[in-house]
Amino acid sequence: MWQAIAAGDGRDDAGGMATETAPLSPHPDRLLPADPGVRDIARRLYAGVRDLPIVSPHGHVDPRILVRDEPFADPASLLIQPDHYVTRLLHAGGVSLGDLGVGEGPLPEHRARAAWRLLCANWHLLRGTPVRYWFDSELADIFGVTERPAAANADALYDRIAAALREPTHRPRALLRRFGIDFLATTDDPADDLAAHAALAADPDVTTRVAPTFRPDRYLEPATPGWADAVKRLGAVADTDVGHYSGYVTALELRRRHFIAHGAVSADHGHADAVAEPLEPGEAARIYSAAMAGQVTAAEGTAFRRHMMLEMARMSCEDGLVMTLHPGVHRNHHPPTLARYGPDTGHDIPVAVEYTRALRPLLERYGTHPDLHLVLFTVDADVFGREIAPLAGFYPSVYAGAPWWFLDNPAAIRGFQGAVTEIAGLSRLSGFIDDTRAFCSIPARHDMSRRLDAGFLARLVAEHRLDEDEAADSLAGLVAAQPRKVFKL
Amino acid sequence: MWQAIAAGDGRDDAGGMATETAPLSPHPDRLLPADPGVRDIARRLYAGVRDLPIVSPHGHVDPRILVRDEPFADPASLLIQPDHYVTRLLHAGGVSLGDLGVGEGPLPEHRARAAWRLLCANWHLLRGTPVRYWFDSELADIFGVTERPAAANADALYDRIAAALREPTHRPRALLRRFGIDFLATTDDPADDLAAHAALAADPDVTTRVAPTFRPDRYLEPATPGWADAVKRLGAVADTDVGHYSGYVTALELRRRHFIAHGAVSADHGHADAVAEPLEPGEAARIYSAAMAGQVTAAEGTAFRRHMMLEMARMSCEDGLVMTLHPGVHRNHHPPTLARYGPDTGHDIPVAVEYTRALRPLLERYGTHPDLHLVLFTVDADVFGREIAPLAGFYPSVYAGAPWWFLDNPAAIRGFQGAVTEIAGLSRLSGFIDDTRAFCSIPARHDMSRRLDAGFLARLVAEHRLDEDEAADSLAGLVAAQPRKVFKL
């Protein structure tokens, strides 16, 4: 097998003929509709929500950076290295992931600078993507950059950002305040002691509510390597005997309570499919025991996980954790990259996914339960209108999750707005979630969403389908009231 | 199993902050493109078709209301109770279907009024949906309402509409005339004697042609409960021995002739999939006999139905009934709601559907038959461009059915216009069908379609892809000539 990893020359052949040094100045009307009449309405709507605090109910910021509040190390480790949105685009353009420090710990200064140079020299690779859009905003708004990145100014920009990062104004907590983040959810392992969250909650200096999210995926897949050991550790931290299935269920319930005690509002699930299918009594326990003995088939593992999705919904009805689903991603598509750089390195690829039949057993049982909130995310845009909107347009428990990951871009968001709203109404949307590992992109992402929502609603007003007071009210709902309601804040 | 049905408090948390009392006045340019240049063209095009009579070749109005011509009972039973488009949105927002009278007969005045109040108090739940758009038009145009519904004016609006309903001007036949409906198809059981249609045809007071539609679904699914009894009743009304398969086929043929004699122009089919697949000679008869004996498997039932789709196409070639297909809906997704409120209560949910392979055997046999018209509807928007348009762009028998049900909204219609027209041309579209149970929404729905078609064609003109005389001609075709041709009127 040919396993060489691309080690490009850091320069794509196409593009790059544009003037290398150009001003960078995000326009006040960016992302608003181009039509002057619609834009005027959108400006007014956007102005009403531009400065509202950020509610971020799902993301991947490491809470320990907020506990420690140490300066960020350098531009590359802050803005490139951990962000697979950026590194995959550079990789596709021929840049080696190794040269970007992907999968490594802290980089020495010369390597961080070299990674930054690769980004700047390949800036054209980001054209037309939301990554470029977020980056422009971050560079201008947070670091005062006024020139478009290019090979020629890479070192100057690096120095400028590195200098800013040494200032107290750019430490994690200072940025958290400056970003106006009211609520920030992290994503956490059920065995986590949540000490970081406890420390933040106890610290009067931190006014943002930083909440953990219960992410039990690995504990629900008994056919994956390491499952039994992981479950045993979970039993240990839950102080529960997980020798039998009932103890395992109890351990999960106890850990959910631990999370809730530390402020968690949701449990997050990202499996291969959305199927929730109960097993016959006894069968779940039988598979569990087989799996603990290391004798489980892949089919049994899948059946068990699908059974557990119903159990997780039952627990949500009992303990109130919002249930979020985002199935349909083929993880680690390129094994050589996984082996060399680890997971979450840009080669998770979407597949078609089905919700209508998959969720029927779950919704039959719990779909009208007053305490269930089920937020359906997808990276298969086809299901927005075909399945998610019709489900959210009937079941009071179901909300259409905002376009996420690959779909977190203006084109897909505009498609979502039409497809879901016209079937289920504005009130069934989850509000924006940023889902980011890139701390500094949070305000840019939320701002993009507010601009696009303002543009969408402005068009409804311009087409005389909604009055402007209603549009303003709905926009405030999408930005503030809706996520608070959906995530029970 | 947790079976409680949501009994919301009738008030969604999000939204509702907008001014409660606001004017309601549908704008003359509503739904036309926002760009001033395109809108000017669209205005001219729309003006040419605005007042053309309505042709409604598929819908669910009960013909008996036209026979009896009694005043409609009250605002709720006219505008809410029977319309799952409305009730599902309220249900999703937390309103109990029971409080809306879903699945019940006539409501006492205090319950009808209470249902109306729930609608008004939850008016914000409809924002962004076509239901809201239709409702605005109905309230303003038919009932002279000038205020946006809200909790504060619910009773006043109820009284105003209730008073109007007592006037001769608002009786069913008066509205039918006022709506300018030239042709109205109902949807009927093959065993129906069609007495209502005969009465309407014989009544010189009714100038609208009210035609039945042959909807044989239940008779083609031998594995569903009650099938054998239904078939026996069909045999009885057809005066045909249905003891064997050949008699069953004859009974269907005879009932189609009965329908044709009463003005029917089409046969409508809404099964789980679009597959038409012939059985070996004898196998259909064998399954038929087994089913009559109550010994048929689900797989045999499906095979029989797929076989019968070819038979229905054969009959259409012989008797000329237009064949309409709209597969791909998972019916009654929430069994507790079905049990309590019955079918057609808002929880039919779309699934992905396939046409290319499914219809190949049918089209191999009959696809170029001069007397077959096959109109393909879908609630899976993916197939518009991928399958339906390429089929309609080759087979002279195949027409692309207008976006329907969940897709009967501006965003989906605009998607359809591009996806189908650019592959198959404007001449392969069925023209609009309203498919409604909500009698008063018929003019608003057709008007919405005319506005959107005008906007679509105006954009082709503005982009210099079509001359304006051609656009005007094509719009008249879509509104008038095309449905008359497709449905053989």
Next chain:
Amino acid sequence: MWQAIAAGDGRDDAGGMATETAPLSPHPDRLLPADPGVRDIARRLYAGVRDLPIVSPHGHVDPRILVRDEPFADPASLLIQPDHYVTRLLHAGGVSLGDLGVGEGPLPEHRARAAWRLLCANWHLLRGTPVRYWFDSELADIFGVTERPAAANADALYDRIAAALREPTHRPRALLRRFGIDFLATTDDPADDLAAHAALAADPDVTTRVAPTFRPDRYLEPATPGWADAVKRLGAVADTDVGHYSGYVTALELRRRHFIAHGAVSADHGHADAVAEPLEPGEAARIYSAAMAGQVTAAEGTAFRRHMMLEMARMSCEDGLVMTLHPGVHRNHHPPTLARYGPDTGHDIPVAVEYTRALRPLLERYGTHPDLHLVLFTVDADVFGREIAPLAGFYPSVYAGAPWWFLDNPAAIRGFQGAVTEIAGLSRLSGFIDDTRAFCSIPARHDMSRRLDAGFLARLVAEHRLDEDEAADSLAGLVAAQPRKVFKL
């Protein structure tokens, strides 16, 4: 089975009310965005690429017409008869393929004229399609036609075009020069001696590079009729013993080298699906031998072809031929039409297709190989954003092929631009390919693409997501640099 082929009266009922004689004059702003502000930007961008030479890396022009350089016979055989884009639309509107001369050789003048009259009389059937758009450009720009075709002017237009075709200015090579085609790829059988290409390369009068494309589909499907004989002929022309699997592989490798020696840059694959799946060692050889003995099952044939897709990728890594894939078309959907008129007669119909899982084994092996270029085309628009863009946004070898065939229209192209660019960036697009059999439509097709790309980029500029210098640079990249890079020109 009812097998009659539609023999329409050449006149669709709907449409056709528009003024029959009207001017034809393609507007300079055609296909640019309608919004005046965006259009201004688009005009500037378009002006920068309007006159760039055409690069056509995939198409179906017969190179022998360029070798012979004889006058085209008549308007119908040039513009109608070989172009299934045109004939399928007329057929759907009721015109008999036989009356258009489909599947026949040269037509006598009276039949060519009759076919032309059918086109003109049914001109309205093309409204809203890109075929109409291309035709308008061809008629005006190449033949100086100034009137919209109609029944009334059919003969006059025929005479005008026929006269032009007799002029030296309208011979194939003159048009090739006039069209400004720099590079033109044809599509060829691996057993072809490529004598036509050799003649063109040796002829100093031909400055366009006319390159063959290796299209091995039929040799990779051992379960199809005639396979063994075809492989034996391939062995003969490769001077290789194909008695065993290894000889067959060698023959393919040798023929690729023959093609490369004649200027080929790519190998093109159009199978039912995109699956590449290796067989166990020995299994491929076993199936090969069975197939040569005429004893292969359909499943074995599919498994062999999927195995060979990996082999073709391996060969591409070794010999550098770009690999293009365009699966997902159900060929010859209507057997009676196939029997009477042959293949490629308008009834190939798309089906849903999957890439993520299908291509994983191939991309695991070769996805980061520096010499592999894999261009993914589709007629299933769903996969643009869901699968192709995420793959092209990680793997440096993968490019998103331009919308093709049924999707080669403004609506689908606009969908593609958003769906792919916002996920993978502008640099991962293949650039336009025309894929045409209609020689005269080549400039119109490329011009359409340039206009649409200008409009797309202008909107990014108008929404302040891209600076205008970057848009201009990216547009030049899409038109010129990108296809040259992707196809290694």
